[in-house]
Amino acid sequence: xxxxxxxxxxxxxxxxxxxxxxxxxxxxxxxxxxxxxxxxxxxxxxxxxxxxxxxxxxxxxxxxxxxxxxxxxxxxxxxxxxxxxxxxxxxxxxxxxxxxxxxxxxxxxxxx
Amino acid sequence: xxxxxxxxxxxxxxxxxxxxxxxxxxxxxxxxxxxxxxxxxxxxxxxxxxxxxxxxxxxxxxxxxxxxxxxxxxxxxxxxxxxxxxxxxxxxxxxxxxxxxxxxxxxxxxxxx
Numbered sequence: 001x002x003x004x005x006x007x008x009x010x011x012x013x014x015x016x017x018x019x020x021x022x023x024x025x026x027x028x029x030x031x032x033x034x035x036x037x038x039x040x041x042x043x044x045x046x047x048x049x050x051x052x053x054x055x056x057x058x059x060x061x062x063x064x065x066x067x068x069x070x071x072x073x074x075x076x077x078x079x080x081x082x083x084x085x086x087x088x089x090x091x092x093x094x095x096x097x098x099x100x101x102x103x104x105x106x107x108x109x110x111x112x
Numbered sequence: 113x114x115x116x117x118x119x120x121x122x123x124x125x126x127x128x129x130x131x132x133x134x135x136x137x138x139x140x141x142x143x144x145x146x147x148x149x150x151x152x153x154x155x156x157x158x159x160x161x162x163x164x165x166x167x168x169x170x171x172x173x174x175x176x177x178x179x180x181x182x183x184x185x186x187x188x189x190x191x192x193x194x195x196x197x198x199x200x201x202x203x204x205x206x207x208x209x210x211x212x213x214x215x216x217x218x219x220x221x222x223x224x225x
Contacts, residue, residue: 042216
């Protein structure tokens with residue numbers, strides 16, 4: 001089983017809203033990632049968690065706040081987003097001793 | 113992140129033909145090169161991957177060719193089918209940076225019946 005689940009599938013929010021994206025995997029993977037993908041573009045790395053600790057933050061604005069409460073769950077908290085933040089947000093995970101990342105289906109976010 | 117360059121941007125192939133997508137990288141610290149397939153509205157799915165100690169890897173109709181000295185690698189899809197119509201991304205990662213993927217710009221493949 002190589003399933004990464006993400007909820008919600010779609011999200012529409014106003015610029016003053018606070019919302020959260022959720023990512024879950026039960027494969028025992030200890031590395032988890034958030035990527036942002038704009039239309040017709042490749043995914044771009046946002047954050048990397050390794051053993052529940054934030055390892056990499058690719059200079060992402062503070063209106064995006066990641067959280068890894070346990071080894072199976074990764075959240076992305078959203079606050080005061082801008083319309084240009086509208087994108088597909090992808091979560092991925094990887095077993096520590098391996099290279100392969102497995103992606104979830106993504107959350108399509110629209111900021112009005 | 114070091115760049116990975118991918119070409120062509122789009123590709124139209126007849127059913128049964130061969131689709132070829134090329135990528136080039138700069139960072140010699142990269143040691144893992146996957147290809148992902150993405151359908152509209154879906155997340156990327158791993159197709160096939162290669163490490164630089166081999167020059168070719170084949171899985172079914174999909175083959176990766178790797179040229180370490182030229183820092184290039186390519187995906188060949190044999191007997192292309194309409195169901196292969198999707199966007200393909202090459203990517204690379206290294207042992208540093210927690211194996212974060214650096215993606216190519218993507219190739220939109222259309223296989224005509």
